[in-house]
Amino acid sequence: MNERQVPKGYVLLANEKDNLSFDSVSSLAQRLHFHTINEENLPIDSLPKLIFENNQWRVFTDDRKATVGVDFFLPSFYSRLSRQGSEKENVVRAVKGRNKAELPLSVLDATAGFGHDGFLLANAGCQLTMVEKNPLLAFLLAQAIHRVANSDDIIAEVASRIIFHEGDSVDVMKNWQGRRPDVVYLDPMYRVTEQEPRRGLKKTAAVKKNMAFLQQFAAHNSVAEDQLLFKSAVEMAGSKVVIKRAPGAEHLALQTPASSIEGKSARFDIYPL
Numbered sequence: 001m002n003e004r005q006v007p008k009g010y011v012l013l014a015n016e017k018d019n020l021s022f023d024s025v026s027s028l029a030q031r032l033h034f035h036t037i038n039e040e041n042l043p044i045d046s047l048p049k050l051i052f053e054n055n056q057w058r059v060f061t062d063d064r065k066a067t068v069g070v071d072f073f074l075p076s077f078y079s080r081l082s083r084q085g086s087e088k089e090n091v092v093r094a095v096k097g098r099n100k101a102e103l104p105l106s107v108l109d110a111t112a113g114f115g116h117d118g119f120l121l122a123n124a125g126c127q128l129t130m131v132e133k134n135p136l137l138a139f140l141l142a143q144a145i146h147r148v149a150n151s152d153d154i155i156a157e158v159a160s161r162i163i164f165h166e167g168d169s170v171d172v173m174k175n176w177q178g179r180r181p182d183v184v185y186l187d188p189m190y191r192v193t194e195q196e197p198r199r200g201l202k203k204t205a206a207v208k209k210n211m212a213f214l215q216q217f218a219a220h221n222s223v224a225e226d227q228l229l230f231k232s233a234v235e236m237a238g239s240k241v242v243i244k245r246a247p248g249a250e251h252l253a254l255q256t257p258a259s260s261i262e263g264k265s266a267r268f269d270i271y272p273l
Contacts, residue, residue, distance in 0.1 A: 007035040009048035009059075009136070020052060032135050048136065048213075057143060059136065059213065068213045070114050070144035072155065077116060081123050081155055091117045092124045094242045094261045094268035095183050104161070108181040110169035110233060111188050114210055115141045117244065121185070122161040129181065130162060131169045138166035170228055173236045184233040187244040188252060189220045227253045234273065241271040 011029040013022070013036055029036045034050060042049060048068075049060045058069035072078065086092055099105055105126045109118035112130035114137070122128045130145075132138040142164050149159035165172055173184075221229065230253040233241045243252050245267045251257060257269035 007047065008032065009034040009050060010037045010042065011035070012042060012049060012051045013038055028139075032139065050136070056147065057140065059140065061213070068140075068210060070140040072115075072119055072144055072148050073151075073153070077119075078155075080120065081158070086120050086124045089120050089124070090261050090263045090266065090268055091120055091185075091242075091244070094270055095121055095126065095185055096124065097240075097270075105183060106179070106181045106238075107183045107185055108169075108173070108236065109185045109187075110173065110229070111186050112141060112164075113137065113187060115144065117185065117187060118162065119158065123155070123158045126161065128162045130164045131167060131172050132164075133166070133168045135166065138164075142166070170232045173232045176236065180236055180238045182238045182240075184237040184241045185244075186229065186233055186241065186252065188226065188229060223253075229253075230255055234271065237273055240273055243269045243271070245269060 009032065011025055011032070011034045013025055026036055028034075028050070032050070037043075046061060050057055051060055052058075056069065056071065058067050060067055072081075080086065080089065087096075095107060096105055107118075107121055107126045107128050109115075109121070109128055109130045112118050112132040115130060115132075118128050118130045130141070132141055145159050145162055145164055148155055150156070230241075230243075243257070245252065247262070247265070247267055249267070251269060255271070257271050259270045261268040261270070
């Protein structure tokens with residue numbers, strides 16, 4: 001990268017104890033269009049800093065006070081992964097419905113984000129293809145899936161049902177080969193407004209940090225992009241499209257669903273085909 005270019009963020013050069021080579025860290029920085037930097041030169045600004053700690057990469061912002069990462073072993077998420085409990089999750093209810101087919105339901109999670117909904121669906125027995133276009137978020141998600149897949153934990157078999165792609169979901173759907181997924185699941189970015197507190201959103205500290213990260217570093221779709229995303233999903237899905245929205249938010253591309261499942265923190269709009 002040209003050193004005169006303004007970086008999109010920084011990758012902190014790892015300590016020897018982290019057993020990461022300089023070349024591997026530099027390659028990661030180039031991929032993300034970040035600069036590599038030493039601890040003593042780390043600036044205090046709002047740009048994301050990718051730092052290797054506790055055997056995984058995490059993103060730090062605001063002078064290392066706010067931490068963002070993807071970790072499916074966090075107790076707050078891991079506790080939701082009992083098979084019986086996952087079937088009660090609204091996202092699972094919306095996607096699986098009353099499906100009693102012997103073959104696992106195939107799902108394209110076209111806007112994977114932090115991967116929580118997709119992982120819950122895979123935990124409920126679905127075959128998942130996850131797609132995320134933001135390079136930094138895609139890196140964190142791929143790392144988290146890899147950690148689970150290579151662990152001795154019982155949830156390693158969940159990761160075996162996940163295929164991950166970094167890229168634009170519309171392009172992925174346009175160039176799809178093979179059997180179409182039964183369901184396309186969308187959770188596109190929406191702009192947080194002053195009206196959001198009146199939507200009844202209740203967010204934990206971790207969720208607030210994740211949302212703040214997305215609002216700052218992930219791109220919002222235009223109206224035309226939302227329309228294209230919806231059209232592509234409808235053309236791709238074999239049986240239905242499910243779209244996650246905030247309570248009180250307008251329907252994606254102003255398309256009225258056949259039904260919805262309402263929760264305290266999200267609404268799942270269902271479009272059978």
